[in-house]
Amino acid sequence: MAKKSMTFTDNTTGKSYEYPVLDGTRGPSVVDIRTFYKDTGMFTYDPGFTSTASCESKITFIDGGKGELRYRGIPIEELAKNNTYLEVCYLLLNGRLPDRQEAEAFDLEIRHRSFVHEGLKNLIESFPSAAHPMAILSSSVSALASFYYEHLDINNEAEYQEMARRIIAKIPTLAAFAYRHSLGIPFIYPDISRSFTENFLYMMRAYPHERMKITPEGEQQVSQVEIDALDTIFTLHADHEQNASTTTVRGVASTGAHPYVAISAGISALWGRAHGGANESVIAQLEMIGDVKKVPEYIARAKDKNDPFRLMGFGHRVYKNFDPRAKVLKKLQDQLKEELHLDAKLLEIAHEIEQIALHDDYFVSRNLYPNIDFYSGVILYALKIPRPMFTPIFVIGRTVGWVAQWIEFKKDPASKIARPRQLYTGA
């Protein structure tokens, strides 16, 4: 038996069973109950996995009590301040930050891989123009699996790293195409002279054959302030350990399906408003409230157990303190207020909600703090990104996390098909 263990006693039979307790490098220890059913003939019951560690991981660490988030050991605040999103991608995939040469090579490769097969254009064009870009993204990423179905040997480092870089590079192009399709305007192909984040804004905004320059002037230009803001948003979304969409990706991976199909399933899981869809709902909610005077009325509705209304952008399964990503974005909001002409009315309503909620016993006693989605929407709005594209922005940032977790799952000898059991209460 391991040094630390936990004993479980069945009161009916009086039998005791001992289970090893495993320590991680940080965070709560876990009770290893893998033989529990074999030993006791019983299952454990944990809807929503509130007490379950589904895997061992070395990628991301969250301390929900302290409000701490680290990628590969590095605090998110440092990465948001000192590194580009692509450097963070390299870190998540390789376990360390790149040196200058490695960063340049990675950046160049991502630029070259940003084009998508012309067949995907036909697929996207077949969607109704009112289709939500998340539906188009999920379908086109799934379709990518049929264009790249070879060279996926998990024992071959070069192959799966190439698979990872390819999907990171193509996601912004697919997202921009999905957006332009909804407007019925021609697709803009990637311009490899532009950086990852600039290129995405360019593909969203440019006119065909237009050469846009980085200057803060002019309606159709992409400014460095905008590029930096969006790059930070991508970094803050890059990974978040075993959240609902990542658990979906690992679940699909466990059946042996293609990694891009697993990521497509992750996109679908992210779409819901309890998860990534919240960023779109936050702005919709602020617009619905419409006036700072109406905030108390909506706070009262959020507290009313008979009303399904919830404050979007508040609460988190893991954070029982300020979401550290939200802190970075709140600071960014303050910095960009003037530069990006953030919507003063929306900001005023958001500020009032935040102030009331942070002092109201309902929210305080339940540890309901603003999360990342509460602040990202107002910035994305100022970047002239339309509301249905908010969750696709989350997808662009999170793709690296999903693919890094897919790789980790595949390499872990303890991985098994995800197959929980149930407490049957039917006829």
Ligand code: CMC
């Ligand atoms: N407004 C009002 N009450 C809330 C809210 C909210 N936003 N969130 C939780 N509560 C209450 C809930 O009613 C419950 O109260 P009680 O204990 O009296 O029954 C208590 O707080 C605990 O909530 P829960 O639903 O059991 O918590 P959970 O961990 O299952 O859910 C959550 C977490 C994020 C789904 C939930 O807080 C929520 O729906 N928030 C709004 C949506 C949102 O902002 N989602 C984005 C999450 S951050 C981005 C990401 O990583 O996906």
